[in-house]
Amino acid sequence: MPALPRRIRKVGAPIGVLILLGLVTGLIVIGLTALNPVGTAVGFVLSTVAIAVVVLAYVWLDRWEPEPPRLLVLAFLWGASVAVIVSMILSLWLEALIAPAAGGSESPSFVSVAIIAPVIEEAAKGLFLLIMLTGRRRNEMNSLTDCLVYAGLTAAGFAWLEDILYIGGGETLGDSLLTAAMRLIMAPFAHPLFTTMLGIGVYFAMQRRNPLAKVAFIALGYAGAVLMHGLWNGSSLVGPGAYFGVYLLWMVPIFVLVIGLGMHGRRREQRVVAGKLPGMVAAGLVTPSEATWLGSIRNRKLAITEVRTHHGKPAAKQVKAFAAQVVELAFVRDRIDRGFGDDRVQALLTEEAYWVHAARAGAPTLQWLATYRIPG
Structure with a gap:
């Protein structure tokens, strides 16, 4: 392609x-x-x-x-x-x-x-x-x-x-x-x-x-x-008491809940990718050693850091692009597994799989990573 x-x-x-x-x-x-x-x-x-x-x-x-x-x-x-x-x-x-x-x-x-x-x-x-x-x-x-x-x-x-x-x-x-x-x-x-x-x-x-x-x-x-916007704007016209009351009793609690929701969403993203990696290994898209660090944002960061240390920024950028492509493929696979796999998504799955292969070909240091023990 x-x-x-x-x-x-x-x-x-x-x-x-x-x-x-x-x-x-x-x-x-x-x-x-x-x-x-x-x-x-x-x-x-x-x-x-x-x-x-x-x-x-x-x-x-x-x-x-x-x-x-x-x-x-x-x-x-x-x-x-x-x-x-x-x-x-x-x-x-x-x-x-x-x-x-x-x-x-x-x-x-x-x-x-x-x-x-x-x-x-x-x-x-x-x-x-x-x-x-x-x-x-x-x-x-x-x-x-x-x-x-x-x-x-x-x-x-x-x-x-x-x-x-x-x-x-x-x-x-x-x-x-x-x-x-x-x-x-x-x-x-x-x-x-x-x-x-x-x-x-x-x-x-x-x-x-x-x-x-x-x-x-x-x-x-x-x-x-x-x-939410109306309550915030309206409270500013009522007076300082209403303004600070809405801020402390309404805005701050919801803000804390949204932070929790955002963290939950990011953890779910990690679970989706980790759950799809075994299938990618079985399909030959990802090696078993790569699956050990692709399923964790901490291990992924460590792997990219080690490549940057030993092979330079261009090599680290290539490995990062490969990891990002694997994540994209995992989410397309998840969409299909949840029952949203129409013809467009099936075609996208094939396209993303091709680009995982392309990203691998563009990241030769992945072979070095397979033999290198990532710290931690």
Whole structure:
């Protein structure tokens, strides 16, 4: 199978789209800088530092079956460009419709913040997850961890630019720093946490064959995201007591539960791969010695480290690519074993098996690893 055609087919996010979204994001930041240089600079630096922690947390969670970097970047840029722009346009339009009917009262402010904003923003962010379920991109959505990572990074991109907008909107440096403290110290994970609800709904939808059941789970996930977002936004208008109460009694416990769910999802990924390795050994795709380190993220890391130490970075990269390809094959096999093996998935199984062979041919140090005892 030629490398170039497959490389083209595997690029679910064309480079042109990444460049376009990056350009849109850059233009927004440049425009804000022109309006308020000091506030935007403060917002850019502080927001980038805070969101970098969020992004690194999701990259760490994604270590077992790493997603294609182009799709992770696309998720972040979608949140930082398309989702923000669509949310702003629709919010302004709906507020303009509601304002005359409200007769100039304060109610439109609460409605716009606690209802309109959550409904629109979660839809704009969640649309990326629905796009991921189409075409060849759906092959990348294999597990709960995948859904959590894509949802979290999309929301992180949204939060990054939104925080710059709010912090840069301060009239003075003091206002900008106060806004930064409220938004970045207390809730850098807020938007990812909201959109995680939809990510969970998408995951359960992927496990169903009935179209109505799929729609129902996605709708429930979206409703959960809107509810959490609405409570958080609404509490900020009620007063400091409500704001901190929702944060401590609602946001923090759910955040802890989501962390536990993410760890459970990653452990399940490891069990899936470990469970499929005996079949790969029987099929001659993996040797028994390779199965001893491919089934554990710790042993896999040790094996790659030893290859890097003795043979250099290029050799380690080849072994890492082989391990990643084995993981991809394991998840396709698991999809078939769970009863989702249509013609498309069967063809994908054959393709992934071919690419395990190709990855092995491109990693000659695997033979050295077979005779080397990995420490620990």
